[in-house]
Every structure is written in structure tokens, then in C-alpha cells.
Amino acid sequence: xxxVAVVAAHxxxxxxxxxxxxxxxxxxxxxxxxxxxxxxxSGTVTPIARLVVKIGVPAALYALVLNVAYHLPKWPGMLLAxxxxxxxxxxxxxxxxxxxxxxxxFVVLALLLALRPIRTLLVEGDPFHVLAAMTMxxxxxxxxxxxxxxxxxxxxxxxxYYLRAVFLGWTLIYATxxxxxxxxxxxxxxxxxxxxxxxxxxxxWFPFLATAFLAFVPRVTLPVxxxxxxxxxxxxSLFIYLTDHQTNLVLLKV
Numbered sequence: 001x002x003x004v005a006v007v008a009a010h011x012x013x014x015x016x017x018x019x020x021x022x023x024x025x026x027x028x029x030x031x032x033x034x035x036x037x038x039x040x041x042s043g044t045v046t047p048i049a050r051l052v053v054k055i056g057v058p059a060a061l062y063a064l065v066l067n068v069a070y071h072l073p074k075w076p077g078m079l080l081a082x083x084x085x086x087x088x089x090x091x092x093x094x095x096x097x098x099x100x101x102x103x104x105x106f107v108v109l110a111l112l113l114a115l116r117p118i119r120t121l122l123v124e125g126d127p128f129h130v131l132a133a134m135t136m137x138x139x140x141x142x143x144x145x146x147x148x149x150x151x152x153x154x155x156x157x158x159x160x161y162y163l164r165a166v167f168l169g170w171t172l173i174y175a176t177x178x179x180x181x182x183x184x185x186x187x188x189x190x191x192x193x194x195x196x197x198x199x200x201x202x203x204x205w206f207p208f209l210a211t212a213f214l215a216f217v218p219r220v221t222l223p224v225x226x227x228x229x230x231x232x233x234x235x236x237s238l239f240i241y242l243t244d245h246q247t248n249l250v251l252l253k254v
Contacts, residue, residue: 002026002210003237006098007244018204020098021192023237024162025211027102028169031109032131036170039113040123048110052103055238056080059099062242066094080104083157097157098241104159105166128174132187135171138164139190164191165207172214181215188212 005019038047064078076082077093083100085092113119121130138160145151145160168184168191175184185208192207222230233240 003233003240005206007240010244016206018192018206021162021165021204021207022210023098024102024105024165025169025172025207025214027105028166029172029214030169031106031166032170032173036123036173039119043119045110045113045119048106048113052106052110055099055106056103059096059103059238059242063093063095066246070094083154087155087157096242099238101157101159101162105163108159108163109166126174128171128180131167131171131174132183135164135167135187135191138167143194168211169214172211175215184215185212 001016002019002022005016006023009015009019035047035051039045060078060080063080067073067077072089072093074082074089074091074093076085077089077095080095080100080103082089082092082095083097083104087097089095113122121127122134142160142164151158151160168187171187172184175181188208188211192204192211
């Protein structure tokens with residue numbers, strides 16, 4: 001649903017405000033569910049490094065091709081960093097800010113988990129409360145950053161802003177009891193609150209609903225064919241995000 005909403009927004013169709021925030025929550029769940037056990041077993045951040053390479057290399061190469069094709073040979077766009085320079089692609093080069101931020105979030109997580117005490121706290125045993133605390137820590141960091149850095153020209157497209165959503169998704173994995181699920185819903189208020197209340201166009205309700213859905217509906221039964229379609233779309237989310245702008249341009253020309 002989130003990736004479909006993002007594509008709809010790119011094509012100027014009706015969309016769900018805040019769908020990208022929901023994608024970062026899902027990314028946090030995936031990180032904790034699949035990479036967490038691998039990090040615990042290996043005792044290293046090698047699994048994160050492999051994921052960073054798997055996402056970063058093809059995205060950077062594709063950005064390079066597009067920057068050359070559109071005559072925008074700016075280094076930030078080709079190094080998955082244009083979100084840290086400016087949202088205007090004429091200044092920073094053509095890039096994919098969601099993938100850039102996701103890539104940078106994983107780099108930050110790798111640096112954190114490279115420290116053994118933090119790695120032990122986050123991947124050993126039942127880290128629900130530690131992850132919830134990390135979520136609030138990054139809420140605080142994002143709020144504090146506003147007083148020290150003017151990031152308005154970046155449209156908040158930085159890891160500082162989205163790491164709280166990643167940690168919220170990671171926390172969701174361990175919300176296995178009703179009190180924990182309700183606590184996660186309370187966490188959505190500081191995590192999504194400023195985005196919802198300061199949004200200029202409409203109230204950003206979707207991330208709240210998406211998090212509640214992920215917490216209380218771990219499984220959805222679908223007809224076989226529909227289930228396959230949903231799986232294909234979900235597994236191809238990054239590819240869809242990389243190509244939907246260019247697909248839209250082709251459709252407009254047709």
C-alpha cells in the first residue's frame with residue numbers, strides 16, 4: 001500500500017500523505033527481523049555491510065546513468081547524498097532521496113552496532129525497552145537538530161529525521177503483548193506527531209494507521225492470485241521506486 005501511494009504521488013494522483021514514513025517503519029521491521037539475528041550470530045555488522053552494498057551499488061550506478069542522461073553530472077546525486085545537499089536536482093544532481101536516506105540510516109546503524117555494548121543491548125535477548133528508548137532518543141535528536149541546523153531546504157530528508165521511524169519498526173517486532181502494542185501506539189505520537197501537525201496540505205494520518213495495523217494484524221489471508229501480486233509488488237518496492245519517475249515520463253510522452 002505504501003509503495004503504491006508513493007508512486008501515485010509521483011504521478012500526481014490521489015495519494016496517502018505520510019506513506020514514506022510508513023515505508024521506513026516497514027524497513028525497520030525488516031531490518032530487525034532479518035538482519036538482527038544475523039548480526040547476533042556473526043557478532044559483526046557484516047550483514048549490514050552486505051545489504052548496504054546490495055542496495056547502494058545498483059542505486060548509485062542507476063543514478064550515474066540518469067545524471068549523465070539528463071546532463072546533471074553532480075557528485076551528490078551519483079554518491080547517494082543529494083538529499084544532504086539540496087532538494088533541487090539542478091543543484092545536487094538527480095537522485096532518489098528515499099533510497100539515499102535508507103542507505104544512510106543503514107550506515108548509521110552499522111556504526112552503532114559496531115560498538116559491542118550497543119550491539120549486545122539491541123540484538124541480545126528481548127530488547128523491546130531498549131529499542132523503544134532508542135526511538136525516543138532519535139525523536140529528541142531530530143527535535144534538537146532543528147535548533148542547531150537549518151534543514152528546511154532539505155525538506156527533512158535526512159537520517160536524523162527518519163531513524164526514529166526505523167527504530168519504531170524494529171521495536172514493533174518485540175511488541176508481542178497487548179501492553180507493548182499499546183505502548184508502541186503511544187510512541188507513534190512523538191514519532192509522527194510533528195509531521196502530522198505541521199503538514200501544510202492535510203493531516204498525515206496514514207503512518208499512525210499503518211503502525212497500528214502492523215502491530216495488531218501480523219497476518220492477512222488473501223486469495224492465492226492476489227497474494228502473489230501483493231508479494232511481487234512488496235518485494236519489488238525498491239525497484240519500483242527507482243523506475244517510477246522514468247516510467248511516468250514515458251507514459252506522458254505516449
